[in-house]
Structures are given as C-alpha cells and as structure tokens.
Amino acid sequence: MQKRYSWKEFQKEIADDHYFYVRSCIRQNFFPGSEQAFLNIMRGDLGKDVFEDARHTSCTGIGYHSDIVPLETIMTVVARQFALMTEAGYENLTSSCITSFGIYTEILETWREFPETLERTRESLYKATGRTFEIPKNVSHNSDVIFHNREQIAAQAKLKLVNALTGEPLRVVEHIGCHYAKIFPSKGIGGSEFPYVLAGMVESWGGEVVDYPERRHCCGFGFRNYLVQSNRGYSVANSRKKFESMAPYKPDFIVCNCPGCTMFLDKWQYTLAEMEGSTYGPDGRGIPVLTYEEMAGLVLGYDPWALGMQMHQVDVEPLLDKMGVDYDPSSKYLGKKGKFIGAPEVATVNCSAVDKFYRIKR
Amino acid sequence: MKVTIIGGGVAGIQTALALKGLGHDPVIIEKEDTLGGKLRGWHRLFPVMTPARDVLEPMLKQLRDQQIEVMASTEVQAIESDGVVTSRGKVESRATVVCSGFDLFDATLKEEYGYGIYDNVITSADLEQMMNNGKIALADGTQPHRIAFLHCVGSRDEKVQQRHCSKVCCVTGVKQAIEMRRWFPHSEIYNFYMDIRMFGPGYEEMYRSAQQEHGIQFIRGRISEAAPVKGGKVQIKAEDTLVGRPLKMTVDMLVLLIGMTAGCSNSRWTECTGLSQSDSHFMRPLDMFEGNVRSELPNVFYAGTVTSPKTIGESLNEANAAAMRVAAYLETL
Amino acid sequence: MIDFGFGVNTARAINMDTNDLDTAREIFDRLPDLQACMACGSCTATCTAGAITSFNFRKVHTLVRRGEYGEAYAEMSKCMLCGKCRLVCPRGINTRGVVLLIKKKLGDY
Structure with a gap:
C-alpha cells in the first residue's frame, strides 16, 4: 500500500469553507451521531462555516436506484436542494451520503452533456415550487472535506490510531463505496482502483492501511436487492466475501465512506453470526465498523457515546480499549440527558469464543 | 545521395544497410546513445526462439564494416524538405526515412x-x-x-x-x-x-x-x-x-x-510536416498496399512500427522496401 | 440460529485455489491432445446426444480441466459414442477417449 501513488493524479478541487450541508437518509437512522460529529468537528474543531436548511429532503437516490423514482423527478428534487443552497447564499455543496454524492455528480454531468435536461428541470422546479437555482461551484462528499483537513485534525489530535499498549499502528481496512468513484473516477480522491480518501486520513492519524484481495469488491448493498427480503442473500453473500477475504489480515477495524456500506458491513456481521455462527474478528468477535467521522472524532478525543457508537451492531469497546480511549462503559446506553435508551440483546457477534463455548448468549 | 534515417532500431539499421547497398549515403540519427532500439531489451524472438542478439549483432557489425554514419544521442526536432533539424543542428539530405518505431504501453x-x-x-x-x-x-x-x-x-x-x-x-x-x-x-x-x-x-x-x-x-x-x-x-x-x-x-x-502504442514523436512529425496519423496515432502511410512505405510527402518514407505494430521480420522487410522506394525517388531528382 | 427469511447465496466463481486440479492433471497427462482444444465447438455442433439433450462436450471437458467435476460423469454418460466429433475435430483430439477417460477418472465424483 505504501506504493500507491495514483491518488496524486486523481485530485479534485475541494472547497475550503462555507458549505451547504445535505444529510443521508440511512445515516440519520443508523449512525445519527456521525452527522452531528461532522458538524461539530467542522464548526468546533476546524472553525468552518457549515450551513444546513431543515427543509432539505432525501435526494431520493435509493428510490431512483430501485426503479421507483424516475430520472426527471430526482433531477427536480436535486434542483430543489440546489435552490435552497442558492437562497441561503452558498455555492459549495457537501453531502453526507455516497449515493447522494453519486446522484449529484451524475445529474450535474447529465446537465452538462444534455443542456435541454437542465432547462426542463428548471422549468419543472419553477412550476412546482416557484424556486430557481444556481449550479453549485463545488460538490464534495463529507469525507473529501475531512480528507482536505486531515493534517489540521492530526495537529489537534488527542489520540492516534495506534495500539496504546504496543505502540503499533492500528491495522485498518477501508471501504470506499461504489458510487464514490466507480461512476466518475476523477471525482474521487485517488480514483476508483486505489482511492485515497480514507487511506489518507488513516495514514495521517497514525494508522496502517491494510490491503486485501477483495478490497474493491462491493459490500453488496445493491438497493433493490436488500429492499426485498428474499433477495437479501445477494447482499449478505457479497459482504461475506469481503469478510472472508479481510479476516486473515486481522484488521483492528473497518472504516467506511458510504452510509450503506457502513450499515451492511456492520449489520451483516451480526446477521452472519446469527445465521451461520461465523465471525471474522479476533477471539470470535466481529470486526468493528466505523464511519470516518467516528474515526476523526476518536482521534480528536470525542466521547464514543457522544459519537453515537452505541448504535453499532458490532461492539466497539475492544477497539476503544486498544486505542486507549477514556470512556465510561456503564454510560453506553444513557442518552443525552442521562436517560436509559434501552440496550440490545446479547448477540453472537459480540461474544468471545469462550462465551460461545459455554453458550453464555442463550 | 544523402538520406537521413530517423531512428536506429532494426528498421532504421536495415534501411541504412539497404540504401548503402544501393549506392547511397545514409545517416542514422538515434536519440539514445546506442543503436538497436527495443530489440536490445529482448531475450529471444518468436517463433523459433532466436536469440535477439543473433539478429542485432550481425546487423550492427555490417553497419560498422560499411562505415555508415551514425549520430547517436541526437534528437530530431523537425523534418524539413531539405533534411532534418536535430538537437545538434541541421542535417541536410534529399530524402528522410522515418523509422522512429513505437512505445511500449505504460x-x-x-x-x-x-x-x-x-x-x-x-x-x-x-x-x-x-x-x-x-x-x-x-x-x-x-x-x-x-x-x-x-x-x-x-x-x-x-x-x-x-x-x-x-x-x-x-x-x-x-x-x-x-x-x-x-x-x-x-x-x-x-x-x-x-x-x-x-x-x-x-x-x-x-x-x-x-x-x-x-x-x-x-x-x-x-x-x-x-x-x-x-x-x-x-x-x-x-x-x-x-x-x-x-x-x-x-x-x-x-x-x-x-x-505497442504509437511512438510519442509521431505528433512532432505531424506538426512539422502536415503528415497524418491513424486513429491509434501511428503514422498513416500513403496507402495500405502499393504505398505502404511512402508518406503523403514525396521525400518522406516510413519503415517499421512507426506506421503500425509489426514483427521484427516485417520491419526488416519494410526497411528493404523503403530503401527501394527512396532509391527510385532519388532517381527522379 | 435465527431465520431471517433469506439465505446466503453461494459463490459461483470457479475457484482455482480450492478446486482439486490433480484429477484434471491426471486426465490431460493421459490424453495431452485434449489440451489442444481451441474451443471451436464443432464437436458440440455435430453431437448426436447434444442434438436432443443439454450435453455440451466442449463445455464439460473445459469445466473438468478447471477442476469442476460436479456433473461431468452424468453428462459424459449422455455420449452415444458415435464418433462424429472425432471426425470433425480440427485438432484431431481423441474425443471418445476423452469421454471414456473422464468417466473412468470421475466415476467416484
């Protein structure tokens, strides 16, 4: 991995400040702490201006990729987000979601290539809402922005991605998400074969990126394939292929770029453990899966429960202990105001080999 | 008469040898310090595993024996109607054979x-x-x-x-x-x-x-x-x-x-002469048949992989063919 | 174990790392001309059995050479040993020999 250099050729322009922020449907539900962490890091730690308009909606990308939302509709929805941005006086859009990022990029390219579709979209939006919009000057994914500021984060770091006991760098596998750079390789840092957006953060913050044979393989999200229950075997089989491939490299954690990938690489580990009894981490447990904001948050000394890490299906405590994070295990399921928010049942993926031998879970 | 040959790979060397045999005065201009081109890096040749040096060395020996002029470490910057401009100045000649070859795909x-x-x-x-x-x-x-x-x-x-x-x-x-x-x-x-x-x-x-x-x-x-x-x-x-x-x-x-990809110097030949390149950026010969070693200009000729991927044998054949064409052209002057 | 209402699809790739290639090797060591197949398909085009069943001689022996023996024995049993494939094979492969050898070697599979 040290020899990966192609990212230097695939560089894109990332705005330095004044972002209009758009959220992810999946993350608001499954990793809500990550989006808040992004805002806190940007505003609090980095002193940047990030504006959010509560009226912005889903980009409808999941519906689009599931053949439910037509192209004309999604173009108009996206145009409405741009209209909110224009009205607020912003020019740089930053998206929390890879699917949305892919959608924004694809639609902007479509408008560039087929200007008549842009005109039709302007007309549809105006008829429906009376709004007009400007094309954003810069579109980035949130991870691009964190990558852009990775050295500043490193300078402000409270912790490094190293094993606190041994001093060895943590071994990290990164997963980029297909729609980050497989649609437009030039729009992703490092291109699609050797993307550097997460690897760059890991390296700047003291960790070691571990390559493995199925690194480039899709997590299996597949939109319509997981939406239909009986088709989920497609999705989980692809995630399993990745787990089996990465397990021999003993990663300390997986860091993800894309909401869907984070969700599936985390939750399918639970599912596979319950369905087949297979786990892929050390000591019979799962491999923790982090968003890049959670990774940045830990480095900057955020409390893991404030980052929302209690929402993970694979427990993160073994990783926190390894990193030497100062946290209170007993407050894991206490909400913001100290109120118990409920705890999940014990799951196979979080049991050690010894627990399983004595059937502690059941 | 003086003929400049751009490139000292097998096509260039053979063109020079053939022109010398026809009584002309070829000069090979090679950008590297040694002759032999890509063949120098090859071990054995298909289809009968001939050692590459068994092809190249006798050719180089003939070149020396016949005292053919070689300008090594010299880059051709432009082809003109009365010769070529090189990094060491102008070389005047009545005809030019472009044998600048191909590049290996990166x-x-x-x-x-x-x-x-x-x-x-x-x-x-x-x-x-x-x-x-x-x-x-x-x-x-x-x-x-x-x-x-x-x-x-x-x-x-x-x-x-x-x-x-x-x-x-x-x-x-x-x-x-x-x-x-x-x-x-x-x-x-x-x-x-x-x-x-x-x-x-x-x-x-x-x-x-x-x-x-x-x-x-x-x-x-x-x-x-x-x-x-x-x-x-x-x-x-x-x-x-x-x-x-x-x-x-x-x-x-x-x-x-x-x-094999088109040689990076091809665009230079196009710029300075108005010669044209094929879709794959190899130089386009006058036609695919009778004019396959001639260019669109009467005094510029091609031999070898400058026009398309070729084997060593085919490049040598083209070198001989180009020499014949050059000789015929020089007759008309 | 929990039933989530779906299974895990199995990988379809031919896995040359885990397949048993020794048996395949024994087959083409005995009949090396099988290796000369250039997949023209004339054997299958003319096959008496292939005309009325899904038998595809070319495909079955290619799979065997990759260590995929699953259906090979049953498939090769469809061959009627008429010998037309051997007549048409441009590379002169002893096709009937291949059928019989694969059946013999893979009888246990």
Missing part, C-alpha cells in the same frame, strides 16, 4: 492490475529483461510456481485509447509461456486471452505445442483486476467465457503482455 495506466504497486506483477518487457539477466524470480528471490500471462494489456482497449491490436503480444505470450515452462518445469502456467491471433509462419504450430507439449492452460477471458494476497501473491479475477462462469485464482506472478 502498464501503470491499467491501474486495476497494480503494476508498479504489487511486487509480482511484471510486464512482458520486464520478463525479457529478467531472462537477459539470467534470473527469473519473485520479488523475494524465490521461484514462481503459478504464473499467469494476461494478453491485450494496452491493446483493444478504448479505456486507455488503444483501440488497435498490437499483433505481436499473442505470440509473445505463447513464446514466454513456453520459456517459463523451460525455466520452471513443474510450474502451472495460465494464459488469459480474448482471441489468440496466430498470423505468422509457425505461430499456430507454436501455440499448439504450448498447449499440448508444454501443458500451458489457455483460459478465454480478460482479467478484470489483480489484488494483493499475503506473501506477495496476486489474486486475479476473470470470466472463463467458454463455460460462462467467473473464475478466480491466486498466482505467484502475473505477467502483463503490454502492447
């Missing part, structure tokens, strides 16, 4: 194969170099057991603007596979191909002997990606298109059969 452009990133992914040119050095080994010095060759790297591939077939890589892949079998008798060798284009004399026979006598496995399908595996191995994915199923395997060494 395998790093096919990022998915990890050339330059993964230790044991090498090119066909690297393998020839290893054979010339007398040692073929993995990065850690050990012997490869499982070896895969991938055909058409930088050929028939619009993603890297190489639409053309490089012609010689199929037979090179077969030749190198047989050589690997000789170096490593107990290895497993796989060639991944889309078509096997055995156009030359003895080529098809060589292909058959690779299959039957040397036990080389041919799998029809293009490798889609190579990924690193512990211990320096490489995992490859392809479709076995003859059975319609994806296939994956781990190999110790992946050899990329890199194609």
Whole structure:
C-alpha cells in the first residue's frame, strides 16, 4: 500500500469553507451521531462555516436506484436542494451520503452533456415550487472535506490510531463505496482502483492501511436487492466475501465512506453470526465498523457515546480499549440527558469464543 | 545521395544497410546513445526462439564494416524538405526515412492490475529483461510456481485509447509461456486471452505445442483486476467465457503482455510536416498496399512500427522496401 | 440460529485455489491432445446426444480441466459414442477417449 501513488493524479478541487450541508437518509437512522460529529468537528474543531436548511429532503437516490423514482423527478428534487443552497447564499455543496454524492455528480454531468435536461428541470422546479437555482461551484462528499483537513485534525489530535499498549499502528481496512468513484473516477480522491480518501486520513492519524484481495469488491448493498427480503442473500453473500477475504489480515477495524456500506458491513456481521455462527474478528468477535467521522472524532478525543457508537451492531469497546480511549462503559446506553435508551440483546457477534463455548448468549 | 534515417532500431539499421547497398549515403540519427532500439531489451524472438542478439549483432557489425554514419544521442526536432533539424543542428539530405518505431504501453495506466504497486506483477518487457539477466524470480528471490500471462494489456482497449491490436503480444505470450515452462518445469502456467491471433509462419504450430507439449492452460477471458494476497501473491479475477462462469485464482506472478502504442514523436512529425496519423496515432502511410512505405510527402518514407505494430521480420522487410522506394525517388531528382 | 427469511447465496466463481486440479492433471497427462482444444465447438455442433439433450462436450471437458467435476460423469454418460466429433475435430483430439477417460477418472465424483 505504501506504493500507491495514483491518488496524486486523481485530485479534485475541494472547497475550503462555507458549505451547504445535505444529510443521508440511512445515516440519520443508523449512525445519527456521525452527522452531528461532522458538524461539530467542522464548526468546533476546524472553525468552518457549515450551513444546513431543515427543509432539505432525501435526494431520493435509493428510490431512483430501485426503479421507483424516475430520472426527471430526482433531477427536480436535486434542483430543489440546489435552490435552497442558492437562497441561503452558498455555492459549495457537501453531502453526507455516497449515493447522494453519486446522484449529484451524475445529474450535474447529465446537465452538462444534455443542456435541454437542465432547462426542463428548471422549468419543472419553477412550476412546482416557484424556486430557481444556481449550479453549485463545488460538490464534495463529507469525507473529501475531512480528507482536505486531515493534517489540521492530526495537529489537534488527542489520540492516534495506534495500539496504546504496543505502540503499533492500528491495522485498518477501508471501504470506499461504489458510487464514490466507480461512476466518475476523477471525482474521487485517488480514483476508483486505489482511492485515497480514507487511506489518507488513516495514514495521517497514525494508522496502517491494510490491503486485501477483495478490497474493491462491493459490500453488496445493491438497493433493490436488500429492499426485498428474499433477495437479501445477494447482499449478505457479497459482504461475506469481503469478510472472508479481510479476516486473515486481522484488521483492528473497518472504516467506511458510504452510509450503506457502513450499515451492511456492520449489520451483516451480526446477521452472519446469527445465521451461520461465523465471525471474522479476533477471539470470535466481529470486526468493528466505523464511519470516518467516528474515526476523526476518536482521534480528536470525542466521547464514543457522544459519537453515537452505541448504535453499532458490532461492539466497539475492544477497539476503544486498544486505542486507549477514556470512556465510561456503564454510560453506553444513557442518552443525552442521562436517560436509559434501552440496550440490545446479547448477540453472537459480540461474544468471545469462550462465551460461545459455554453458550453464555442463550 | 544523402538520406537521413530517423531512428536506429532494426528498421532504421536495415534501411541504412539497404540504401548503402544501393549506392547511397545514409545517416542514422538515434536519440539514445546506442543503436538497436527495443530489440536490445529482448531475450529471444518468436517463433523459433532466436536469440535477439543473433539478429542485432550481425546487423550492427555490417553497419560498422560499411562505415555508415551514425549520430547517436541526437534528437530530431523537425523534418524539413531539405533534411532534418536535430538537437545538434541541421542535417541536410534529399530524402528522410522515418523509422522512429513505437512505445511500449505504460502498464501503470491499467491501474486495476497494480503494476508498479504489487511486487509480482511484471510486464512482458520486464520478463525479457529478467531472462537477459539470467534470473527469473519473485520479488523475494524465490521461484514462481503459478504464473499467469494476461494478453491485450494496452491493446483493444478504448479505456486507455488503444483501440488497435498490437499483433505481436499473442505470440509473445505463447513464446514466454513456453520459456517459463523451460525455466520452471513443474510450474502451472495460465494464459488469459480474448482471441489468440496466430498470423505468422509457425505461430499456430507454436501455440499448439504450448498447449499440448508444454501443458500451458489457455483460459478465454480478460482479467478484470489483480489484488494483493499475503506473501506477495496476486489474486486475479476473470470470466472463463467458454463455460460462462467467473473464475478466480491466486498466482505467484502475473505477467502483463503490454502492447505497442504509437511512438510519442509521431505528433512532432505531424506538426512539422502536415503528415497524418491513424486513429491509434501511428503514422498513416500513403496507402495500405502499393504505398505502404511512402508518406503523403514525396521525400518522406516510413519503415517499421512507426506506421503500425509489426514483427521484427516485417520491419526488416519494410526497411528493404523503403530503401527501394527512396532509391527510385532519388532517381527522379 | 435465527431465520431471517433469506439465505446466503453461494459463490459461483470457479475457484482455482480450492478446486482439486490433480484429477484434471491426471486426465490431460493421459490424453495431452485434449489440451489442444481451441474451443471451436464443432464437436458440440455435430453431437448426436447434444442434438436432443443439454450435453455440451466442449463445455464439460473445459469445466473438468478447471477442476469442476460436479456433473461431468452424468453428462459424459449422455455420449452415444458415435464418433462424429472425432471426425470433425480440427485438432484431431481423441474425443471418445476423452469421454471414456473422464468417466473412468470421475466415476467416484
């Protein structure tokens, strides 16, 4: 991995400040702490201006990729987000979601290539809402922005991605998400074969990126394939292929770029453990899966429960202990105001080999 | 009469020898400090494993014996009607033969194969170099057991603007596979191909002997990606298109059969003369038949891979043909 | 174990790392001319059994050479040993020999 250099050729322009922020449907539900962490890091730690308009909606990308939302509709929805941005006086859009990022990029390219579709979209939006919009000057994914500021984060770091006991760098596998750079390789840092957006953060913050044979393989999200229950075997089989491939490299954690990938690489580990009894981490447990904001948050000394890490299906405590994070295990399921928010049942993926031998879970 | 020859590879050398034989006064202008071009880096030649030096050295000896003028380490900057402009000044001549050859495809452009990133992914040119050095080994010095060759790297591939077939890589892949079998008798060798284009004399026979006598496995399908595996191995994915199923395997060494791309100086020739290039950026000869060594200008001629991928034998033939054409042209002056 | 209402699809790739290639090797060591197949398909085009069943001689022996023996024995049993494939094979492969050898070697599979 040290020899990966192609990212230097695939560089894109990332705005330095004044972002209009758009959220992810999946993350608001499954990793809500990550989006808040992004805002806190940007505003609090980095002193940047990030504006959010509560009226912005889903980009409808999941519906689009599931053949439910037509192209004309999604173009108009996206145009409405741009209209909110224009009205607020912003020019740089930053998206929390890879699917949305892919959608924004694809639609902007479509408008560039087929200007008549842009005109039709302007007309549809105006008829429906009376709004007009400007094309954003810069579109980035949130991870691009964190990558852009990775050295500043490193300078402000409270912790490094190293094993606190041994001093060895943590071994990290990164997963980029297909729609980050497989649609437009030039729009992703490092291109699609050797993307550097997460690897760059890991390296700047003291960790070691571990390559493995199925690194480039899709997590299996597949939109319509997981939406239909009986088709989920497609999705989980692809995630399993990745787990089996990465397990021999003993990663300390997986860091993800894309909401869907984070969700599936985390939750399918639970599912596979319950369905087949297979786990892929050390000591019979799962491999923790982090968003890049959670990774940045830990480095900057955020409390893991404030980052929302209690929402993970694979427990993160073994990783926190390894990193030497100062946290209170007993407050894991206490909400913001100290109120118990409920705890999940014990799951196979979080049991050690010894627990399983004595059937502690059941 | 004085004739400038741009490029001192096999085509340039043979053109010079032939022109000298016809009583003219050729001068070879070579940008590198040694003559021989790409052939210098090659170990053996298909289809009968002729050592490359057995072809090149007698030619160089003749060149010396006949005292043909060579300007090495000299770059041609422009072709003009009365000669060429070089990095060492103007060389006047009545005709110019462009023998500037081809470039090897840069395998790093096919990022998915990890050339330059993964230790044991090498090119066909690297393998020839290893054979010339007398040692073929993995990065850690050990012997490869499982070896895969991938055909058409930088050929028939619009993603890297190489639409053309490089012609010689199929037979090179077969030749190198047989050589690997000789170096490593107990290895497993796989060639991944889309078509096997055995156009030359003895080529098809060589292909058959690779299959039957040397036990080389041919799998029809293009490798889609190579990924690193512990211990320096490489995992490859392809479709076995003859059975319609994806296939994956781990190999110790992946050899990329890199194609021929148009020489980088071609655009310079176009700019200074108004000559034209084909879609693949090779120089376009006057026509594909009777004028295949002539250009659109009466005093500029072509020989060898400047116009398209060719074998050594074909380049030598073109060199002789170009010399005849030049001589006929000089008669008319 | 929990039933989530879906299974995990099995991988379809031919895995040359885990397949048993020794049996395949024994087959083409005995009949090396099988290796000379260039997949022209004339054997299958003319096959008496292939005309009325899904038998595809070319595909079955290719799979065997990749270590995929699953259906090979049953498939090869469809061959009527008429010998037309051997007549048409441009590479002169002893096709009936291949059928019989594969059946013999893979009888246990």
